[in-house]
Amino acid sequence: MHRPPTAETEVADELAVVRPGLVPRYAGELPGARAAVLTRLWRGLAHEPLPWIARRETGREGLTLHLADGRRLRGPHADPYATGAYVTAVRLDGVVYGDPARLMTELAVPHSVVFAAELGQSAASLALSRAGREDRPEEWPARDWEWEQRVVDGHPFHPNCRSRPGFSVAEQLAYGPEHGPVVELGLVPVPEAGCVVSGSWPRWLREPGRLVVPVHPWQAAHVLKRTGGGRLPAGGVPLPAHPLMALRTLALPDGPHVKTALSARLTSSVRDISLGSVAASAVLSDFGEAVAARTDGLLRVTRTLGAVAAGSPDLAAVLRESPEVYAAPGERVVPVAALATTGLPGSPAWLGRFARLALTVGLRLLELGVALEAHGQNLLVVLGPDGNPVRLVYRDLADLRIGPARLARHGVPLPGRLPARMVTDDERVLRRKLFGSLVGGALAGTAGSGPALRAALESAVPHLPRTPDLAALLDEPLPVKALTLMRLSPGTAGDQWAELPNPLRFGSG
Known part of the structure; x- marks a missing residue:
């Protein structure tokens, strides 16, 4: 019987076209990527206030979750502070599941269908990230963006640690920091009169009567519908930049970082640049410096150099100092x-x-x-x-x-x-x-x-x-964001929280 395509097979098919040499490495990374995502999911199931879990029972051989419908989900003891991939399989009424997407599908709780798809994307993208990573040199990086690109696995505790819906395989390879690309930002000129501006927008991003907004090429192609990413600076010189962990924030060659609008869901939410945050950025920057000065030199805050929004969160950017200036x-x-x-x-x-x-x-x-x-x-x-x-x-x-x-x-x-x-x-x-x-x-x-x-x-x-x-x-107890609950509660606005065992009493019974 023909099985419907999964995120894993879709990535494999695309990879065979755009980077066929990575296909064997991608396939080899899939089991570890599934375990990494399953470990993060198990943490959420074990510790978050999910309404369809009636009670949790700890025994010598592990943890049992008693579901409200009478089923039982069994797995290892869940260290809420552990990273890595120590959960390779769990049992739902005796059936073994090593694939987090299949497990969530079988649980069939409210909103699990969408979340299951995200988990599948997270595992597939994580395998792609691991397959594409270069062997690290022994010496430490010299530049800030090189440190950022060392982080391959994404969020250490979020089940959607590498979920990038809306990104093709080619786009993940072209824009994901872990793949080490150089991204050419587009530059879109907009009338200055219609912009919200904070701080000092630099001269090299100004024209008579207009401001020039750096635009991420994914945003240009998928949101602004400007395939090709807007236009290049005067003289046709590209604006190359190195993507940082946040994906939408990139390091420019001369040091400053630029946060671009990228209206895509990364881990939990769509992270835009709101008009309010642009308007407040200079005030916040001054405030951050003032309070950091009260730490006797133990903290420095990167200053916002300038911010602009062209009437919409979809076309906005923030320039700020590189942290390197404080070394x-x-x-x-x-x-x-x-x-x-x-x-x-x-x-x-x-x-x-x-x-x-x-x-x-x-x-x-x-x-x-x-x-x-x-x-x-x-x-x-x-x-x-x-x-x-x-x-x-x-x-x-x-x-x-x-x-x-x-x-x-x-x-x-x-x-x-x-x-x-x-x-x-x-x-x-x-x-x-x-x-x-x-x-x-x-x-x-x-x-x-x-x-x-x-x-x-x-x-x-x-x-x-x-x-x-x-x-x-x-x-x-230690409060942390209930990352799994939040993905299963799309109608609830804002953060939701879980309480983890106090880490100072961890393992003390």
């Missing part, structure tokens, strides 16, 4: 998501020092009233010549949460013109933002397991100031 001679600036490629986190002492630095900065800003979205993509660490962490760099201020009451207690004025979603005095919201991203994201992803995270935190905590926020971190 002294002999130092390197490394995205936290890329730390695992250095081997440094394998040292408990190094991991403890990094946790101490990150928590010192995060808790100090939280006390001031600023909660960072400090996940492994937004947060970077400056490594000294000996490899030790010396300071942090933070980029992309659009997802901060800011507490006016806390700011007022410390004599810090609340910036004007901020989007309403950023401003709150709800302590739970502020703590969720920081703890979920920093501890449940950056530190957990770097540690790679619950025991390693626990050891790093135990090393760091004695050196941290005793604040109510630290007490909450020590005593309460």
